[in-house]
Amino acid sequence: MSVAIVDYGSGNLHSAQKAFERMARERGLNAPVLVTADPDVVRKADRIVLPGVGAFADCKRGLVGVPGMVEAMTEAVRGRGRPFLGICVGMQLMAGRGLEKETSAGLGWVPGDIDLIRPADPALKIPHMGWNTLDVTRDHPVLAGIPTGPKGLHAYFVHSYHLTATAADVVLAEAAYGTRVTAMIARDTMVGTQFHPEKSQTIGLSLIGNFLEWRP
Amino acid sequence: MTFKIRIIPCLDVKDGRVVKGVQFVDLIDAGDPVEAAKAYDAAGADELTFLDITASSDDRRTMFDVVTRTAEACFMPLTVGGGVRTVEDIRALLQSGADKVSINTAAVNDRAFVGRAADKFGDQCIVVAIDAKKVSGEGEADRWEIFTHGGRKPTGIDAVAYAREVVALGAGEILLTSMDRDGTKSGFDLKLTRAIADSVPVPVIASGGVGTLDHFVEGVRDGGATGVLAASVFHFGTFTIGEVKRHMQTAGLPVRMDGIAV
Numbered sequence: 001m002s003v004a005i006v007d008y009g010s011g012n013l014h015s016a017q018k019a020f021e022r023m024a025r026e027r028g029l030n031a032p033v034l035v036t037a038d039p040d041v042v043r044k045a046d047r048i049v050l051p052g053v054g055a056f057a058d059c060k061r062g063l064v065g066v067p068g069m070v071e072a073m074t075e076a077v078r079g080r081g082r083p084f085l086g087i088c089v090g091m092q093l094m095a096g097r098g099l100e101k102e103t104s105a106g107l108g109w110v111p112g113d114i115d116l117i118r119p120a121d122p123a124l125k126i127p128h129m130g131w132n133t134l135d136v137t138r139d140h141p142v143l144a145g146i147p148t149g150p151k152g153l154h155a156y157f158v159h160s161y162h163l164t165a166t167a168a169d170v171v172l173a174e175a176a177y178g179t180r181v182t183a184m185i186a187r188d189t190m191v192g193t194q195f196h197p198e199k200s201q202t203i204g205l206s207l208i209g210n211f212l213e214w215r216p
Numbered sequence: 217m218t219f220k221i222r223i224i225p226c227l228d229v230k231d232g233r234v235v236k237g238v239q240f241v242d243l244i245d246a247g248d249p250v251e252a253a254k255a256y257d258a259a260g261a262d263e264l265t266f267l268d269i270t271a272s273s274d275d276r277r278t279m280f281d282v283v284t285r286t287a288e289a290c291f292m293p294l295t296v297g298g299g300v301r302t303v304e305d306i307r308a309l310l311q312s313g314a315d316k317v318s319i320n321t322a323a324v325n326d327r328a329f330v331g332r333a334a335d336k337f338g339d340q341c342i343v344v345a346i347d348a349k350k351v352s353g354e355g356e357a358d359r360w361e362i363f364t365h366g367g368r369k370p371t372g373i374d375a376v377a378y379a380r381e382v383v384a385l386g387a388g389e390i391l392l393t394s395m396d397r398d399g400t401k402s403g404f405d406l407k408l409t410r411a412i413a414d415s416v417p418v419p420v421i422a423s424g425g426v427g428t429l430d431h432f433v434e435g436v437r438d439g440g441a442t443g444v445l446a447a448s449v450f451h452f453g454t455f456t457i458g459e460v461k462r463h464m465q466t467a468g469l470p471v472r473m474d475g476i477a478v
Binding site for chain 1: 219220221262288291292294316336337338339340388389417418442475
């Protein structure tokens with residue numbers, strides 16, 4: 001089984017690669033983890049990961065700027081149902097539109113906009129930066145064995161925008177931050193995390209391990 | 217409160233080694249920043265900050281290596297600062313495994329750099345480090361100014377106005393150090409922290425002056441910080457991360473206790 005981490009000039013690729021390699025080892029999987037800008041490698045991969053750090057529009061331009069990459073990802077994930085994990089802006093890019101700094105189109109794999117977090121309590125700071133627990137809306141294999149809810153483990157968030165106006169069945173987990181912040185999404189063979197699993201110690205590594213073992 | 221206060225150990229790194237000294241029990245090499253980072257990761261720190269105090273560009277490559285090796289071993293958030301001057305510096309640090317970069321002097325010299333960096337990498341990844349010193353005299357209204365060069369060089373820039381300005385340009389977080397308190401163990405400058413925290417909508421990390429467990433609580437409760445950063449009290453083992461968190465929890469502040477024995 002091969003894992004392709006899409007390199008489009010954005011994201012902490014090195015951290016993501018190391019986290020996936022570690023969990024492949026811990027779960028006893030023979031899974032080379034490739035950081036790649038080659039659409040053919042992505043097309044043939046058994047798992048596809050889209051990381052992302054930065055502004056939505058800038059990341060989208062970077063992704064479109066890799067010739068053939070969006071087509072390869074779409075074919076593998078939407079066409080052939082390869083398991084996909086979007087991380088932070090990588091998850092946001094799955095949406096229809098991003099409204100950060102400028103309005104730009106996402107991949108349109110899930111409905112909704114990436115809009116500013118608007119906590120009811122004005123004392124809450126934006127970015128939503130730090131550790132928060134997950135309120136899960138339903139079971140999902142990538143969450144197997146992970147303690148969630150107010151007494152559960154914390155995940156690391158660092159973002160000002162999140163997915164809104166989406167279909168209710170898309171949202172897999174939320175975080176409370178003066179409003180409901182979309183923390184995880186899932187549809188078909190796709191999963192997205194607004195937090196950074198590769199930076200979330202135990203909870204993040206468990207989720208990555210589960211994603212590697214997921215057979216949708 | 218639904219968010220958790222962040223406890224952030226800071227490691228000053230020079231030529232690939234931790235300076236100011238680190239004294240951990242069971243640490244094979246206390247001067248290796250990666251070993252120190254691993255110890256803090258295991259201890260339940262919420263983030264780590266590396267401050268590169270190296271001058272030459274050759275040694276800067278050593279810092280990238282430190283960040284790379286840390287990111288391979290520690291799956292936790294990492295902020296790196298010191299000598300960040302260009303968009304390329306930021307890109308290289310992020311590619312090495314940093315999650316946020318901290319800009320100090322370069323932002324004082326060229327405010328627009330903050331905007332360029334935030335447009336490129338997102339506000340959430342741009343920390344502006346402010347070193348401030350009280351300049352108002354006895355009986356005057358409180359006033360703090362920005363100092364550069366480790367607190368030696370005055371700039372005449374008002375700290376509160378500067379914080380507002382860099383946040384408007386895209387800084388996603390302020391790392392606020394009181395030069396008056398740094399190293400004194402007499403507690404954070406709470407008036408300064410409160411003045412900045414009340415002036416900007418982004419998180420403020422209090423730094424400079426922690427000496428007791430109560431100081432951590434005060435920085436949040438009285439200063440309005442959402443993160444507290446300290447160096448020597450952690451390095452020398454005065455307090456563990458767990459002790460600080462338990463103390464804050466007892467004081468009614470929300471902290472993340474994952475992996476920490478209650």
